[in-house]
Amino acid sequence: MKTVTLSTLSALKRAGEPFSCLTAYDASFARAAGEAGIEVLLVGDSLGMVLQGHASTLPVTLDEVCYHTRCVARGKGRSLLMVDLPFMSNASQERLLQDAGALMRAGAELVKVEGEAWMAEGIRELTRRGVPVCAHLGLTPQSVYQLGGYKVQGREADQATRILEDARTLVEAGASVILLECVPASLGRAVSETLEVPVIGIGAGPDTDGQILVMHDVLGVSHGRAPRFVKNFMVDADDIQGAFRHYHEDVKARRFPAEAHCF
Numbered sequence: 001m002k003t004v005t006l007s008t009l010s011a012l013k014r015a016g017e018p019f020s021c022l023t024a025y026d027a028s029f030a031r032a033a034g035e036a037g038i039e040v041l042l043v044g045d046s047l048g049m050v051l052q053g054h055a056s057t058l059p060v061t062l063d064e065v066c067y068h069t070r071c072v073a074r075g076k077g078r079s080l081l082m083v084d085l086p087f088m089s090n091a092s093q094e095r096l097l098q099d100a101g102a103l104m105r106a107g108a109e110l111v112k113v114e115g116e117a118w119m120a121e122g123i124r125e126l127t128r129r130g131v132p133v134c135a136h137l138g139l140t141p142q143s144v145y146q147l148g149g150y151k152v153q154g155r156e157a158d159q160a161t162r163i164l165e166d167a168r169t170l171v172e173a174g175a176s177v178i179l180l181e182c183v184p185a186s187l188g189r190a191v192s193e194t195l196e197v198p199v200i201g202i203g204a205g206p207d208t209d210g211q212i213l214v215m216h217d218v219l220g221v222s223h224g225r226a227p228r229f230v231k232n233f234m235v236d237a238d239d240i241q242g243a244f245r246h247y248h249e250d251v252k253a254r255r256f257p258a259e260a261h262c263f
């Protein structure tokens with residue numbers, strides 16, 4: 001695999017070739033994922049749940065995300081490194097810029113922010129300063145207490161239209177990538193077809209330009225009931241490297257996600 005950049009993702013989108021993304025939190029798993037061909041690694045604030053055992057992503061701090069980013073950056077090989085801005089990094093424009101700066105200095109190549117159309121100004125300021133942004137829409141886990149749980153978003157037509165409009169607004173503001181979580185497959189397709197930038201989906205159907213999963217779900221070691229959109233790739237693999245390879249190959253061949261993983 002050649003070094004993956006934002007241009008690589010755009011070229012894959014234009015060529016109609018899906019790409020795979022996976023969360024990573026340390027150097028060893030990052031290396032294994034990169035060697036499996038996975039194009040994008042995400043230091044997700046899901047680390048609050050899968051590493052720290054919290055019930056949500058809210059307790060995760062900037063320092064913790066920076067620590068894991070430095071670990072992943074040392075092992076990641078040629079994959080593109082995306083990193084989450086933690087809860088309340090968007091408390092002010094000043095804080096957003098400072099926190100994004102810290103992530104970039106730690107090794108991030110793309111920062112991900114949750115938020116709807118109102119994040120446009122923040123995204124504009126970040127991209128002006130050379131920080132590429134992925135905007136995370138649909139189910140935004142940092143708002144879990146406002147959403148009333150981890151639920152599918154955009155089922156109603158007006159809600160779906162709003163998510164599509166928000167995505168358009170954030171791309172106009174400078175977002176280089178959109179990530180859609182837990183939305184109907186029809187909305188995942190509509191957003192991907194409408195936008196020129198790459199769209200990554202998790203529980204967003206088979207037609208987004210990229211797919212992402214949490215590493216622990218791919219390895220079948222998450223606790224609690226697995227969401228419908230995940231798949232344990234260890235079931236048919238001999239080892240962890242094999243599970244990463246199967247995930248990557250299944251995304252590339254459009255075997256994953258299957259009907260059973262979609263809304």
Ligand code: KIV
Binds near residue numbers: 212
């Ligand atoms: O934190 C995370 O792992 C994420 C992915 C689920 C997209 O944001």
Ligand code: NA
Binds near residue numbers: 044045046057084141
């Ligand atoms: Na996240």
